Amino acid sequence: MDRRELLFNTLVVVTATFFSYLIYFIFVQTPAAQIExxxxxxxxxxxHAPAAYAMYLSGVVCFIGxxxxxxxxxxxxxxxxxAGAEVAVAFGAVMLISGPLWAKKAWGVxxxxxxxxxxxxxxxxxxxxxxxxxxxxxxxxxxxxxxxxLGVLGTVNLPIIHYSVxxxxxxxxxxxxxxxxxxxDMKTALFMGFxxxxxxxxxxxxxxxxxxxxxxxxxxxxxxxxxxxxxxxA
Numbered sequence: 001m002d003r004r005e006l007l008f009n010t011l012v013v014v015t016a017t018f019f020s021y022l023i024y025f026i027f028v029q030t031p032a033a034q035i036e037x038x039x040x041x042x043x044x045x046x047x048h049a050p051a052a053y054a055m056y057l058s059g060v061v062c063f064i065g066x067x068x069x070x071x072x073x074x075x076x077x078x079x080x081x082x083a084g085a086e087v088a089v090a091f092g093a094v095m096l097i098s099g100p101l102w103a104k105k106a107w108g109v110x111x112x113x114x115x116x117x118x119x120x121x122x123x124x125x126x127x128x129x130x131x132x133x134x135x136x137x138x139x140x141x142x143x144x145x146x147x148x149x150l151g152v153l154g155t156v157n158l159p160i161i162h163y164s165v166x167x168x169x170x171x172x173x174x175x176x177x178x179x180x181x182x183x184x185d186m187k188t189a190l191f192m193g194f195x196x197x198x199x200x201x202x203x204x205x206x207x208x209x210x211x212x213x214x215x216x217x218x219x220x221x222x223x224x225x226x227x228x229x230x231x232x233x234a
Contacts, residue, residue, distance in 0.1 A: 015199040022196045030189045041105035044098050046189045050197035051094040058088035063155035066148035079212035085130040087204045092124035119160050126154035
């Protein structure tokens with residue numbers, strides 16, 4: 001086993017262990033919130049907010065990979081851009097599903113068309129467009145560059161999500177910034193959630209990027225073999 005495989009396997013074990021303890025800490029040790037915040041349903045926050053952060057992190061990876069690919073195209077940069085978009089979709093889905101579940105219990109409505117939710121959904125839809133395009137539109141240079149441009153666009157929208165409430169108002173709750181976490185264990189659970197989601201994001205990003213790089217190398221090898229006429233002989 002080489003060093004990279006050892007590091008990757010270590011990341012898998014650490015992530016799994018951290019998540020296991022996080023789930024125990026949230027549902028056994030962390031107290032439920034007041035009824036106005038959803039009671040037990042408020043525990044969704046410890047996954048919801050970190051998932052949003054993980055989507056931002058994945059989006060930044062997508063942006064860096066996409067922008068770098070537009071400057072100098074390489075398979076490695078394309079792989080990281082693609083991985084960033086895929087993982088951003090995964091965490092965006094977690095965020096968009098968990099948020100309404102908590103909102104329905106706490107405030108009686110699944111969805112309100114307010115700035116933060118709309119801009120978040122827009123970014124997730126852009127990343128979905130990148131993933132769908134890469135899956136069905138081919139793997140040519142033009143398709144890669146168009147997907148990279150969409151990846152840059154999706155990440156440029158992320159700061160708008162963050163400041164949308166301050167800029168345009170809205171009813172999205174400010175639990176963390178407004179002192180909604182009354183018990184010290186609530187804050188600990190939230191910080192642990194951020195740590196666990198960061199580890200999971202890194203694991204997924206590395207996994208998807210490695211897979212994309214491997215596929216690109218296989219495709220290059222097949223192209224080279226075809227150019228030499230080896231596939232015809234086979």
